[in-house]
Amino acid sequence: MAGQRDCNSVVTAGRLSKATEFFELAELREDTHPNAAGDLYVDAGITASDVICCVRLGVHSNTGKHNEAVALVKKADSGSERHLSTLLSLKNKAAYTHQNLSSAELKKMNRAADHLVEKARRLVASRT
Template sequence: MTARTDANARLEDARAFLESAKTIDTLNDAESYADVIATNAIHAGIAASDAFCLLTLGRHSKSENHADAVSVLKAAEGDGTTLSRLLGEKTKAGYNVKSLTRPKATKCIEWASKLLDAAEEKYAQS
């Protein structure tokens, strides 16, 4: 497998996660869906960031430490700030008893979309 092939696979994941987040957001207006929407958006942003790094550096972070993923994305000259924001919501959305709000879930979709757009652009340029 090449880095480009791996990046393409991660882009496919990112698109699917983001589509899932947007679909759930559209079809279910209950506040209780906020964590599910955000979690899918967060995974979309992670996958998009992985693709960006693979295309730029030929590698991505495989660490479970979120700070490492942000550092690798910054080294690839990607948007580490946006990834950091998304990752900051990951534990809250996935593991806390108290749910995120729908506005926060919407922000997660926006942040993930921004990271996916950058990865798509990088893929088109490479």
């Protein structure tokens, strides 16, 4: 289907590795570089969402359209889409505007990314 890419174990493992890397670095830099950390939380959430979709659907989103990615995650794991939506709603502020993320926004992003990364880890672990 257009806007989706097939997954295999190599793609899934690679996406999970990146999700973990982005999330861990974001947590390390949250206090000193909050906007960069916020952007990394978005990256972690997107790549973790790809893993969730890979495990459950055999495909992940390959489109720049956020609504399509959110819909695919909802299909793969109902409830997780709200965490991805949270991250995507703050993406522009973190990366593309002159405004800084507030500590409350960063905390919300941390929780959303953490949920997605942990869900992705559990799904992959349950397959092996």
